Amino acid sequence: xxxxxxxxxxxxxxxxxxxxxxxxxxxxxxxxxxxxxxxxxxxxxxxxxxxxxxxxxxxxxxxxxxxxxxxxxxxxxxxxxxxxxxxxxxxxxxxxxxxxxxxxxxxxxxxxxxxxxxxxxxxxxxxxxxxxxxxxxxxxxxxxxxxxxxxxxxxxxxxxxxxxxxxxxxxxxxxxxxxxxxxxxxxxxxxxxxxxxxxxxxxxxxxxxxxxxxxxxxxxxxxxxxxxxxxxxxxxxxxxxxxxxxxxxxxxxxxxxxxxxxxxxxxxxxxxxxxxxxxxxxxxxxxxxxxxxxxxxxxxxxxxxxxxxxxxxxxxxxxxxxxxxxxxxxxxxxxxxxxxxxxxxxxxxxxxxxxxxxxxxxxxxxxxxxxxxxxxxxxxxxxxxxxxxxxxxxxxxxxxxxxxxxxxxxxxxxxxxxxxxxxxxxxxxxxxxxxxxxxxxxxxxxxxxxxxxxxxxxxxxxxxxxxxxxxxxxxxxxxxxxxxxxxxxxxxxxxxxxxx
Amino acid sequence: xxxxxxxxxxxxxxxxxxxxxxxxxxxxxxxxxxxxxxxxxxxxxxxxxxxxxxxxxxxxxxxxxxxxxxxxxxxxxxxxxxxxxxxxxxxxxxxxxxxxxxxxxxxxxxxxxxxxxxxxxxxxxxxxxxxxxxxxxxxxxxxxxxxxxxxxxxxxxxxxxxxxxxxxxxxxxxxxxxxxxxxxxxxxxxxxxxxxxxxxxxxxxxxxxxxxxxxxxxxxxxxxxxxxxxxxxxxxxxxxxxxxxxxxxxxxxxxxxxxxxxxxxxxxxxxxxxxxxxxxxxxxxxxxxxxxxxxxxxxxxxxxxxxxxxxxxxxxxxxxxxxxxxxx
Numbered sequence: 067x068x069x070x071x072x073x074x075x076x077x078x079x080x081x082x083x084x085x086x087x088x089x090x091x092x093x094x095x096x097x098x099x100x101x102x103x104x105x106x107x108x109x110x111x112x113x114x115x116x117x118x119x120x121x122x123x124x125x126x127x128x129x130x131x132x133x134x135x136x137x138x139x140x141x142x143x144x145x146x147x148x149x150x151x152x153x154x155x156x157x158x159x160x161x162x163x164x165x166x167x168x169x170x171x172x173x174x175x176x177x178x179x180x181x182x183x184x185x186x187x188x189x190x191x192x193x194x195x196x197x198x199x200x201x202x203x204x205x206x207x208x209x210x211x212x213x214x215x216x217x218x219x220x221x222x223x224x225x226x227x228x229x230x231x232x233x234x235x236x237x238x239x240x241x242x243x244x245x246x247x248x249x250x251x252x253x254x255x256x257x258x259x260x261x262x263x264x265x266x267x268x269x270x271x272x273x274x275x276x277x278x279x280x281x282x283x284x285x286x287x288x289x290x291x292x293x294x295x296x297x298x299x300x301x302x303x304x305x306x307x308x309x310x311x312x313x314x315x316x317x318x319x320x321x322x323x324x325x326x327x328x329x330x331x332x333x334x335x336x337x338x339x340x341x342x343x344x345x346x347x348x349x350x351x352x353x354x355x356x357x358x359x360x361x362x363x364x365x366x367x368x369x370x371x372x373x374x375x376x377x378x379x380x381x382x383x384x385x386x387x388x389x390x391x392x393x394x395x396x397x398x399x400x401x402x403x404x405x406x407x408x409x410x411x412x413x414x415x416x417x418x419x420x421x422x423x424x425x426x427x428x429x430x431x432x433x434x435x436x437x438x439x440x441x442x443x444x445x446x447x448x449x450x451x452x453x454x455x456x457x458x459x460x461x462x463x464x465x466x467x468x469x470x471x472x473x474x475x476x477x478x479x480x481x482x483x484x485x486x487x488x489x490x491x492x493x494x495x496x497x498x499x500x501x502x503x504x505x506x507x508x509x510x511x512x513x514x515x516x517x518x519x520x521x522x523x524x525x526x527x528x529x530x531x532x533x534x535x536x537x538x539x540x541x542x543x544x545x546x547x548x549x550x551x552x553x554x555x556x557x558x559x560x561x562x563x564x565x566x
Numbered sequence: 567x568x569x570x571x572x573x574x575x576x577x578x579x580x581x582x583x584x585x586x587x588x589x590x591x592x593x594x595x596x597x598x599x600x601x602x603x604x605x606x607x608x609x610x611x612x613x614x615x616x617x618x619x620x621x622x623x624x625x626x627x628x629x630x631x632x633x634x635x636x637x638x639x640x641x642x643x644x645x646x647x648x649x650x651x652x653x654x655x656x657x658x659x660x661x662x663x664x665x666x667x668x669x670x671x672x673x674x675x676x677x678x679x680x681x682x683x684x685x686x687x688x689x690x691x692x693x694x695x696x697x698x699x700x701x702x703x704x705x706x707x708x709x710x711x712x713x714x715x716x717x718x719x720x721x722x723x724x725x726x727x728x729x730x731x732x733x734x735x736x737x738x739x740x741x742x743x744x745x746x747x748x749x750x751x752x753x754x755x756x757x758x759x760x761x762x763x764x765x766x767x768x769x770x771x772x773x774x775x776x777x778x779x780x781x782x783x784x785x786x787x788x789x790x791x792x793x794x795x796x797x798x799x800x801x802x803x804x805x806x807x808x809x810x811x812x813x814x815x816x817x818x819x820x821x822x823x824x825x826x827x828x829x830x831x832x833x834x835x836x837x838x839x840x841x842x843x844x845x846x847x848x849x850x851x852x853x854x855x856x857x858x859x860x861x862x863x864x865x866x867x868x869x870x871x872x873x874x875x876x877x878x879x880x881x882x883x884x885x886x887x888x889x890x891x892x893x894x
Contacts, residue, residue, distance in 0.1 A: 407776055421766075429762070
C-alpha cells in the first residue's frame with residue numbers, strides 16, 4: 067500500500083513484569099485521523115510513547131513510510147516526522163508565542179538567535195493551522211484554548227507526517243472543542259496523519275475516520291467510526307456489556323440548608339454569586355470555562371484571598387475563612403488540578419488519605435497506627451481504589467484512583483460538605499461511572515456535595531439540581547431531571563442582554 | 567469474603583514493605599565499607615575505635631537528624647555550623663564573663679538558637695524568603711556575631727561536670743556524646759514516624775499546595791522544623807565546647823556539609839517529601855567511619871576532602887537515578 071505512513075507490528079512493552087502493551091499492530095494511512103481509545107492503563111500512553119520514541123519496544127517493529135525505524139529518543143522521532151502534543155502543556159509561560167512555537171530549534175545567526183526567522187517560522191506554523199494568535203504575546207497572557215493552539219503549532223514546525231494529540235480537549239469548553247476538531251480535520255486534509263487520544267466519546271465521530279480500542283495492553287478492535295455506535299465503543303473500551311444511560315430521579319430536596327453563599331465577588335471573576343446547598347443534596351455547578359466555577363468554590367473554601375461575600379454554615383456566618391478553618395467546620399474541597407494541588411505524589415496512598423483526618427477525627431499529637439490502618443482500608447474498599455499496597459506512592463496510580471483517594475481524604479476526615487471541582491477530569495470511563503456511584507452514595511448518607519463539571523451529561527446524570535454560572539454570576543437554577551445537556555449548554559452560553 | 571480480602575491485603579502490605587525497603591542497598595554499602603576498612607587497617611574494627619567513631623559522629627549526627635526533617639520539608643539549613651559556633655561562644659561569655667550558672671547558660675543558649683531558627687522559619691513561611699538564601703545569610707551573620715562576641719578568642723570553661731556531660735565516658739567506656747546521638751535518633755525517628763507533626767513535615771515537603779488545601783498548618787510546620795534544626799546545631803555547639811573546654815567561635819566549620827551529606831547518603835530527596843531517619847543514621851555512620859578510616863590509613867588531608875565531596879556526588883547520583891526509576 068503506497069499511502070501507508072505508519073506501520074507497527076507486534077509492539078510489546080513490559081515494565082517490571084507488568085505488560086503494558088502486548089503484540090499490538092497499528093497501521094495509519096496518509097491523511098487519516100485515528101481515534102485511540104481505552105481506559106487509563108489500557109496502554110494508550112505506552113503505544114504513543116513507543117511510536118514517538120520516548121520508550122523502546124521490548125519486541126516488535128515500527129515502519130515509517132515503509133522503512134524500519136528504531137528511535138534513539140523523542141528528538142530522533144521528532145526529526146523523523148513524528149510530533150506529539152501531550153496532555154500537559156510544555157510551553158514556557160514567560161516567552162512569546164513565536165519563541166514557544168520554535169522552542170528548542172530557534173534559528174540562529176552568528177550564534178545568536180535570529181528573531182526575524184523565529185517569527186517567520188512561527189507565522190508559517192500558525193498559518194498551517196489556520197489560526198491567528200499574536201506572535202509577540204506572552205504565552206501566559208493567552209487563554210487556555212489559545213495556548214493549546216500554540217502547542218499544536220509548535221508540533222507542526224518540523225512538518226511532521228504523524229501528529230499525535232493526547233487528550234487535546236480536556237481543558238477546553240464545548241465551543242473551543244468544536245473549533246479544534248475542525249482544525250484537526252483541516253490538517254488531515256493536507257495529508258498529515260493524526261492519532262487522536264481521547265476519553266470523550268462524543269468527539270470521536272466528529273473528528274476521526276477510524277478508531278482503535280485498547281484494553282489491558284491489547285488491541286481489541288480497529289474499525290471505521292461510521293460503522294459503530296458510541297454505545298458499542300463504550301462497551302469495547304470498558305469490556306463490559308452495553309448499558310443504557312441511566313437517569314437518576316432527583317430525590318425530594320431536604321429543607322435544611324447547610325451552606326449558604328451570599329454575594330461572593332472576586333476581582334472581576336465573580337460578581338455577587340449566591341447559592342444555597344441543602345443537606346444530602348448533589349448540586350451541579352455548570353458553566354463555560356472562565357465563568358468562575360473554580361473561583362466560586364475556592365472563595366467559599368477560603369483559598370482565594372481578597373474575595374468578598376458571606377458564607378453561612380448551618381445557620382452561622384463563617385468569618386475570616388481559610389482552608390484550615392473550613393475543614394475544621396466540616397467542609398472539604400477537591401481541586402480541579404489534581405497533580406498540582408490535590409495529591410502528594412511521592413507519599414503513599416495511605417498518607418494521602420490520612421492527612422486531613424489527623425488532628426480532626428484522629429488525635430492531634432500521636433498517631434494511632436491501628437486506627438489509621440482501619441480508616442485507610444475502609445476507604446480503599448468503599449471507594450474501590452486499586453493499588454498494589456496501601457503504601458504505593460500515589461503518583462504511580464491512575465488518575466481515577468488518585469481522584470478517589472483525594473475524595474477519600476475528605477471522607478476520612480468525616481466532612482459533611484464536599485466541594486468537588488471537576489472530579490472526573492482525566493479519569494477513564496469506568497472510573498467515572500464509579501465516581502458517580504460514590505457521589506450518589508455519599509448524598510444518600512446525608513453528605514452535601516457541590517459538583518463542578520465541564521461535561522454537561524454528567525451534571526444531568528449525577529445532580530439533583532444544577533446552577534448555571536455565567537460571567538461570575540449565578541443565574542438559572544434547574545432541577546436535575548430538567549438539566550439536559552442541551553438545556554444547560556444553552557443557558558450557559560446565553561447572552562447577557564437576554565437576561566437583563 | 568471480607569476475611570479473604572483482608573488476607574490478600576496483608577500479603578500485599580508486606581510485599582510493599584519489602585519492595586519499599588530502600589535502605590537495604592545502603593546497608594549493603596555500609597557493610598562493604600566496613601569490610602574494606604577492616605581489611606585495610608587492623609585498628610579499624612576494634613571496640614575502642616568504633617566507640618570513637620560514634621563520639622565523632624555525634625557532633626554532626628545530631629544535626630543530620632534534624633537536617634533530615636528540614637530537607638524532607640523541602641527546605642535546607644546551611645547555617646548550622648555558624649549556629650553551633652554562636653552557641654559555643656555565647657556559652658563561654660555567659661559562664662566565664664557573666665558568671666551565669668551552667669544550667670541557666672545552657673537554657674539561654676538553646677532558647678536563643680530556637681528563636682533564631684524560628685526567625686528563618688518565619689521569613690520562609692510568611693515572606694517567602696527561600697531558606698537557601700536566608701540560611702546562607704545566617705551562615706555569615708551568626709559566625710560574625712560569634713566572632714564579635716569573643717573577639718575570636720576561646721573562652722575557657724573549666725567545669726569538670728560540664729566536661730563530663732559533654733565528652734566523658736559512661737562506665738569509663740561509652741562516650742556520653744554517643745548516647746546523645748542515640749537519643750537524637752530515637753526522638754527524631756519517633757517524631758518523624760509516630761507524630762502527626764512528623765507526617766505533616768512529609769506532606770508539606772511532598773506538595774505544599776495540597777498540604778494547604780488539606781488543612782495542614784503549613785506555616786507552623788515550616789517554622790518548627792527550622793527551630794528544631796537550629797536547636798540541634800546549638801546542641802552540637804555545646805558538645806564541641808565541652809570537648810574543648812571552652813566557648814569558641816571557630817568550631818564547627820563545615821558542619822553543614824557533613825550533616826547534609828549524611829542526610830543525602832541516607833536517601834532523603836532534596837525535592838522534599840521523602841527520606842528516613844534510619845537512612846540518615848546509616849549515612850552518619852558511613853561518613854564517620856570513612857573519615858576515621860582515612861585517618862587510620864594515613865590518607866593525605868587534602869585528599870580526604872576530595873573523597874568527602876565525591877561521596878556526596880555519588881549519593882546524589884544514586885538518589886536521582888532511583889527517583890527516576892520509581893516514577894516511570
